[in-house]
Amino acid sequence: MIKSSQKALNDLASIDREVETLTVSVTKLNDTQKEQRNELRMRIDELQRRRIELSEPRAFREVSAMFG
Incomplete structure (x- = not known):
């Protein structure tokens, strides 16, 4: 979960x-x-649409669910 969150932050x-x-x-x-x-x-x-998608809490939850 930490790695996926870090990846999302790096992507942002x-x-x-x-x-x-x-x-x-x-x-x-x-x-x-x-x-x-x-x-x-x-x-x-x-890029701005992608950024919004990455920064939405839902996206973080989905990523966490996939890897965690």
Whole structure:
């Protein structure tokens, strides 16, 4: 159970770092790079949804039940 909780926390930290990096990248892109900017925004949205899923208590209970 402790390992799965630690993994979830590590995943959250990793997601936070990637979102921050991608957000900076998006703000640096100009209008001629709209497609790339949109792709980065979609990835940010995907990561933020995953982060919410990981931080919900239900997710922690489900992970604990699987491994504990």
